[in-house]
């Protein structure tokens with residue numbers, strides 16, 4: 465069996481090598497010639513899997529080691545009877561870590577407390593619901609908007625988007641890119657909604673870039689400059705609007721979900737799906753392919769204010785400022801388009817909050833609750 469596999473998929477040889485011979489290629493370069501003789505195509509989010517790509521190919525299985533599937537032409541796959549698998553939820557915890565890192569960083573920079581803000585979450589699926597759960601556990605006031613879920617489950621607990629925009633201090637977008645239909649998300653945050661954001665609002669997008677009208681956002685940031693933006697996803701990646709990037713408080717190259725755990729979970733889920741497609745026994749357990757963290761534990765005394773203690777633990781595992789700085793630096797070296805992809809290809813090792821065991825001494829009852837609410841494992845030293 466021949467497999468064409470995105471070169472940025474970690475543990476690809478380990479997870480797919482037993483199935484056949486692998487050709488590793490940069491995701492943006494995979495073309496019809498590369499998939500002509502392949503039986504399986506394994507991608508991440510940057511390979512457009514279209515009817516044209518598959519027109520003349522032997523591919524019978526397409527797997528994407530990602531949550532999002534907007535790069536896949538589902539109809540073209542169905543028409544050809546090609547089996548498809550994605551990796552729902554694989555990196556959802558990593559995205560939540562990213563959001564908490566961003567918000568706690570801005571809170572420190574601008575002198576406010578996350579714990580006293582109202583966070584509106586748009587798109588309450590695998591990512592949004594985990595974010596909601598962690599924020600609620602932290603005691604942060606939250607509002608949720610998810611019309612498809614509200615339609616299915618009832619309105620209770622969900623707000624219409626415009627009500628949520630009116631009532632929140634922080635607006636987090638975690639929607640998939642849906643181009644048409646009653647719940648389309650393309651430019652969900654259009655010029656009108658961007659202009660209606662109250663001064664002081666923090667707008668964070670870790671869903672898909674096209675869910676926001678970037679030109680309108682750039683206009684608001686350059687004009688009144690009275691809101692703060694955190695963008696991980698952009699229109700026209702990797703050739704993003706450098707002018708917009710300059711105005712964004714935290715600008716990262718679509719890496720919110722790039723924890724090692726999240727990437728490996730994606731690879732592993734597609735390994736399982738391919739094994740089931742081929743009717744072969746399942747291969748590894750996830751624990752077999754996921755290494756132990758380099759920083760397994762940290763000992764904290766009960767001396768810091770709780771939000772500072774949260775930041776210490778968070779930054780021991782992941783600091784979003786590193787990713788913001790590396791995009792700025794790399795864009796200066798080779799321009800924004802190439803710099804964006806270089807940062808992603810050379811992404812440093814990052815683990816999830818849940819890999820860190822925070823050991824507490826003293827009677828830090830409030831801190832213990834907050835750290836575990838934020839996603840860390842917590843134990844007490846006697």
Ligand SMILES: NC(=O)C1=CN([C@@H]2O[C@H](COP(=O)(O)OP(=O)(O)OC[C@H]3O[C@@H](n4cnc5c(N)ncnc54)[C@H](O)[C@@H]3O)[C@@H](O)[C@H]2O)C=CC1
Nearest residue numbers: 531532587588589590591610612639640647670671720721
């Ligand atoms: N920046 C990054 O690195 C990452 C980005 N993503 C993006 O985040 C998206 C969400 O991820 P998951 O939560 O795992 O997906 P999911 O499919 O579990 O949840 C998406 C939720 O959005 C809701 N939704 C759909 N249309 C909506 C609308 N018009 N308004 C409000 N809500 C709407 C759905 O009902 C669903 O509950 C993915 O589709 C992907 O595009 C995912 C992982 C990493």
Ligand SMILES: O=C(O)C(=O)[C@H](O)COP(=O)(O)O
Nearest residue numbers: 508509510530531532555721
């Ligand atoms: O899972 C998704 O959906 C994502 O957006 C991925 O985390 C993006 O990963 P890459 O495909 O950009 O490596």
